Amino acid sequence: MSGPNRYLPVLACALCAFLLPALLAATKTAYLLTQLTMSAYYVLASLGLCLLMGYAGQISLGQAGFFAIGGYASAFLSKANLSAFASGRIAGLLEHVGLLVRGADAYGNAILSISPWIAFICAVLLAAGIAALIGTPVLRLKGHYLAMATLGFGIIVERIVRGTKDLGSADGLSGVPSFPILPGLAVAGGKALRASNFTIAWLVLALGLLALVNLIGSRAGRALRALHDGEEAAGAMGVDTSRYKLNAFVIGAVYAAIAGALLTHYNGSIGPGEASFMKSVRYVAIVAVGGMANLSGTLVAGLFLNFLSLRGVFGRFDDAVFGTILVLVMLLAPSGKARGRAGSRPGLPVFRRRGDPGG
Amino acid sequence: MPLELVLQYFLSGLIYGCIYAAVAIGFNIIYNATAIINFAQGEFAMLGGMIASTLAGILPLWLAVAAAVALTSISGVAVERVFLRRVARSGVLNTIVATIGLSMLIREAALLAWGESVRTLPFFSGTEVSSVYFLGAHFSPQVYWVAGATALIMAGLTAFFKFTLMGKAMRGCSANRDGASLCGIDPDRMVTIAFGISAGIGALAGCVVAPLTQTHYAIGAELAIKGFTVAAFGGLGNSFAAVLAGLALGMLESFSTVVVPEAYKDVVTLCVLLALLFAKPTGLLGSRAAATLKEY
Numbered sequence: 001m002s003g004p005n006r007y008l009p010v011l012a013c014a015l016c017a018f019l020l021p022a023l024l025a026a027t028k029t030a031y032l033l034t035q036l037t038m039s040a041y042y043v044l045a046s047l048g049l050c051l052l053m054g055y056a057g058q059i060s061l062g063q064a065g066f067f068a069i070g071g072y073a074s075a076f077l078s079k080a081n082l083s084a085f086a087s088g089r090i091a092g093l094l095e096h097v098g099l100l101v102r103g104a105d106a107y108g109n110a111i112l113s114i115s116p117w118i119a120f121i122c123a124v125l126l127a128a129g130i131a132a133l134i135g136t137p138v139l140r141l142k143g144h145y146l147a148m149a150t151l152g153f154g155i156i157v158e159r160i161v162r163g164t165k166d167l168g169s170a171d172g173l174s175g176v177p178s179f180p181i182l183p184g185l186a187v188a189g190g191k192a193l194r195a196s197n198f199t200i201a202w203l204v205l206a207l208g209l210l211a212l213v214n215l216i217g218s219r220a221g222r223a224l225r226a227l228h229d230g231e232e233a234a235g236a237m238g239v240d241t242s243r244y245k246l247n248a249f250v251i252g253a254v255y256a257a258i259a260g261a262l263l264t265h266y267n268g269s270i271g272p273g274e275a276s277f278m279k280s281v282r283y284v285a286i287v288a289v290g291g292m293a294n295l296s297g298t299l300v301a302g303l304f305l306n307f308l309s310l311r312g313v314f315g316r317f318d319d320a321v322f323g324t325i326l327v328l329v330m331l332l333a334p335s336g337k338a339r340g341r342a343g344s345r346p347g348l349p350v351f352r353r354r355g356d357p358g359g
Numbered sequence: 360m361p362l363e364l365v366l367q368y369f370l371s372g373l374i375y376g377c378i379y380a381a382v383a384i385g386f387n388i389i390y391n392a393t394a395i396i397n398f399a400q401g402e403f404a405m406l407g408g409m410i411a412s413t414l415a416g417i418l419p420l421w422l423a424v425a426a427a428v429a430l431t432s433i434s435g436v437a438v439e440r441v442f443l444r445r446v447a448r449s450g451v452l453n454t455i456v457a458t459i460g461l462s463m464l465i466r467e468a469a470l471l472a473w474g475e476s477v478r479t480l481p482f483f484s485g486t487e488v489s490s491v492y493f494l495g496a497h498f499s500p501q502v503y504w505v506a507g508a509t510a511l512i513m514a515g516l517t518a519f520f521k522f523t524l525m526g527k528a529m530r531g532c533s534a535n536r537d538g539a540s541l542c543g544i545d546p547d548r549m550v551t552i553a554f555g556i557s558a559g560i561g562a563l564a565g566c567v568v569a570p571l572t573q574t575h576y577a578i579g580a581e582l583a584i585k586g587f588t589v590a591a592f593g594g595l596g597n598s599f600a601a602v603l604a605g606l607a608l609g610m611l612e613s614f615s616t617v618v619v620p621e622a623y624k625d626v627v628t629l630c631v632l633l634a635l636l637f638a639k640p641t642g643l644l645g646s647r648a649a650a651t652l653k654e655y
Contacts, residue, residue, distance in 0.1 A: 053452075059456075138637075140637075143451040144587075145636055147396075148587050148632070149632070153633065155584065159625045160623070163626075164622075281463065316470075320468075323460045323462075323464040323466075326460025327461055327464060329456075330449070330453050331445050331446060333446070333449050
């Protein structure tokens with residue numbers, strides 16, 4: 001899509017953010033809002049991967065790792081009790097400017113904790129930092145090596161959160177405080193906040209999409225596509241390939257971390273399952289069904305599949321459904337040597353765009 | 360550290376090292392034939408152990424193991440004929456994604472067939488009680504079977520690739536696909552055979568370690584990544600190096616529990632994988648030429 005048309009999905013998301021709660025309330029199906037909210041966050045993580053995998057052509061099997069880093073870091077920091085330092089001068093100062101907040105736990109004990117804003121920002125910065133740190137060596141790898149390295153990274157994150165007592169081991173962290181964005185508006189669970197949280201999630205999704213649509217339509221987007229089609233050729237045309245790959249990797253990680261942190265505050269908990277290989281594969285499956293380099297395809301496929309999965313439609317075949325999707329998408333992908341190293345673009349035919357070599 | 364403890368760690372490293380090596384050899388055989396890294400490789404070892412544990416109830420043990428190896432080989436062939444052949448020519452990214460999807464399907468099928476319970480096989484000879492004591496450590500008799508099976512796999516493969524016509528044809532095919540087909544070798548058939556052999560080796564390894572490590576529908580993914588670590592460690596395509604690398608990784612993993620908590624055992628292994636990939640992607644023992652991604 002080009003021209004003003006490319007903003008259509010952004011507009012649709014923003015409209016849905018306000019219209020859907022009213023519509024669902026009118027049809028007495030407002031209970032669906034919970035899963036739709038969660039889907040929006042999962043899709044946000046998939047959009048980040050879409051930039052990296054679809055546009056820059058770099059596979060990542062570790063997207064769930066960044067999602068978990070965002071979620072766990074935000075949960076850990078906003079739960080941490082700093083009462084021991086409460087009498088200190090610095091703590092007093094920080095509390096005065098709102099960086100620390102006072103509250104009480106379930107037993108009525110006073111706790112002093114870090115503001116969720118700070119926790120959120122730290123979590124996203126942590127994910128970005130880790131991505132930048134490992135991105136340089138990881139992205140020098142290609143093909144299978146890249147896939148295995150990112151897979152290894154994802155499993156490392158999973159094993160660390162599963163094995164660390166302070167992160168709740170196999171139970172994960174629960175009782176994560178709500179995240180007040182504006183007075184009266186907070187990312188948190190609960191029936192009263194259901195509609196407003198849906199709006200927040202879908203607006204965040206619309207904003208994330210808008211940023212990516214703009215990025216892809218810009219010089220950077222053209223550079224990424226050139227890189228996807230042929231790294232050496234792009235380099236020869238003066239594209240700083242390693243810098244663009246790294247930027248795409250970091251942006252993908254930031255999207256996953258934002259999604260992970262917000263979903264954790266919404267659910268009030270996070271478990272090691274969020275970091276699992278299966279989750280990473282899901283993000284890949286969604287991007288693949290969506291047609292790889294296709295943001296609106298990823299958006300539609302992601303919302304649809306996540307919503308069905310969260311509603312429990314697939315039952316115990318949940319993972320099998322995603323496995324089948326991956327195999328089918330690749331079987332149906334147009335094949336042929338002539339399409340070059342990067343391979344043809346898979347995806348459901350509806351998500352393949354005209355003018356695509358495989359379309 | 361007391362000597363018997365060292366020996367015990369050594370044995371545990373040896374057992375895990377052997378299965379990692381077997382999975383890595385499976386990776387290598389398929390990689391040499393097709394330049395595909397088959398992410399479903401670990402599932403073959405899982406299938407072997409699971410099928411054998413089911414059949415062991417009705418058949419003599421040796422027959423159950425043989426049947427498990429044969430059935431897994433057939434499923435390996437089926438996977439290649441039905442799915443991968445169609446995907447293989449549409450690029451590396453697509454084959455990676457497709458084999459991941461396949462591994463998920465195999466695992467979910469195993470979950471449906473066998474449930475979540477942990478299964479095991481009886482010892483091939485002797486029992487847990489008949490452990491041999493040596494310098495204070497006990498050697499389960501199964502250890503001989505594990506080491507013996509690995510040695511047998513290596514010897515069998517060497518003989519196959521060196522002395523049989525089919526083995527030579529497969530080597531020719533991996534050296535130069537077009538050249539081999541000009542000599543009348545059918546590359547597609549060689550690829551099918553490679554999948555059969557590699558699935559059979561995985562299944563055999565899965566069977567011999569099952570009495571010691573037990574088996575479960577979900578062990579495949581972990582074996583796949585460890586096996587790949589080993590294959591990359593030895594240099595992709597090099598099976599002798601894979602055995603050395605497998606033993607090294609098994610030992611590293613086993614002895615790492617001396618210094619880091621058991622829960623972080625895999626973190627150590629995977630950090631080694633990442634460090635290795637970053638520093639020397641061609642593998643410690645591999646040559647640059649062998650590790651360059653082949654394009655068919």
